[in-house]
Amino acid sequence: MKSLIRLNAVLFILISVTAFTAHVKAAKITKSAENIRAGKKIKFDAEPGIAGGSVTWTVDKTKYASINSKGKLTAKRAGKVKVTASDSLGSDAVTVNITPKKIIAIDAGHQKKGDGSTEPIGPGASTKKPKVAGGTSGVYTKVPEYKVTLAVAKKLKKQLVSRGYKVVMIRTKDDVNISNKERAQKANKTSDICIRLHADGSSDSSVSGASALYPSSSNRYVGKLSKSSKALSESVLSAMCSKSGARNRGLSQRDDLTGTNWSAIPVTLIEMGFMTNKSEDIRLQDENYQKKLAMGMAEGVDKYFGFK
Ligand SMILES: [Zn+2]
Structure with missing residues (x-):
């Protein structure tokens, strides 16, 4: 019985820590795509770390794709591009594979x-x-x-x-x-x-x-x-x-x-x-x-x- 209570206590602490970490975590990308064909546009979404906070979108290679302030990505040429959503608490990133038109x-x-x-x-x-x-x-x-x-x-x-x-x-x-x-x-x-x-x-x-x-x-x-x-x-x-x-x-x-x-x-x-x-x-x-x-x-x- 004692050990069960102890286990429950540990679980409670673990869950709390996880929840707390999640809460203070930076912007999180909630909608993305793994593959996009060149020439296509797709809207990415992210949740800011703080409710009501704002997210900034960037791509690492502008030759391959561009992204606007609302998270709308335009795939330009075949290759891999890293899309990052950031806010004051940090950032989240996904790698997108841009496939060729033909x-x-x-x-x-x-x-x-x-x-x-x-x-x-x-x-x-x-x-x-x-x-x-x-x-x-x-x-x-x-x-x-x-x-x-x-x-x-x-x-x-x-x-x-x-x-x-x-x-x-x-x-x-x-x-x-x-x-x-x-x-x-x-x-x-x-x-x-x-x-x-x-x-x-x-x-x-x-x-x-x-x-x-x-x-x-x-x-x-x-x-x-x-x-x-x-x-x-x-x-x-x-x-x-x-x-x-x-x-x-x-x-x-x-x-x-x-x-x-x-x-x-x-x-x-x-x-x-x-x-x-x-x-x-x-x-x-x-x-x-x-x-x-x-x-x-x-x-x-x-x-x-x-x-x-
Ligand atoms: Zn000839």
Whole structure:
């Protein structure tokens, strides 16, 4: 009996201490989320340590998310962010995982050296084409296409990441050997859509402007991706042209492109301009112009997915 009373007394003290501690404890987060998709907003709640007290909200990485004085968090880009609610007595924090809007594969067309050995132009195809063609080059600047495509690809990645996407770069260096089929397969495995970056060439130096290539509905390998790829092409091309001022030459159906025919996700091949046209060649080397192309394309991706 005596020991029971003692136990009760100990329990009473324990409960009291716990209650007291809880009472003097600082602000406590009462509503949060573990995962939020980039682009979304969510309201966090917290109880101040002292009734009627006020809570201040902060995030540790403002690049990833922002939070207003009422606890409304805006998720900006994929990554982890620590959300803290504080008052005069201390603080409480939770870690929030911001998931990407979507995953985008960017294939910077070509590479330092083309690969003339061949591969089938689509799954089960008997027709074969070189694994990677050499690409065109600037008639005036002499810069090869593979350098322009990678320069814009890097800028496009930056734009997409800042808009909350995850980006998979098919290549990040010039000195690689990745066939068009392998490029498509890498994109298929990792991403929701694929953007293939290229620059055009023509025997007629007066031709200029940008276009987008997508598979037709009768394409025997990826006909079922025609509609979505067309929508993607349209969205990316038109936003890119309006942002950069490039002449919009429109969309073209192409069923002979290995990198497109091996795709399992919506795909567009963007011809950003003609390197055989002197003024467009010069413009395509301009950092500012490249940035505009990238900004426009990123905007087009947002439109395609309905984020804007
Ligand atoms: Zn090309």
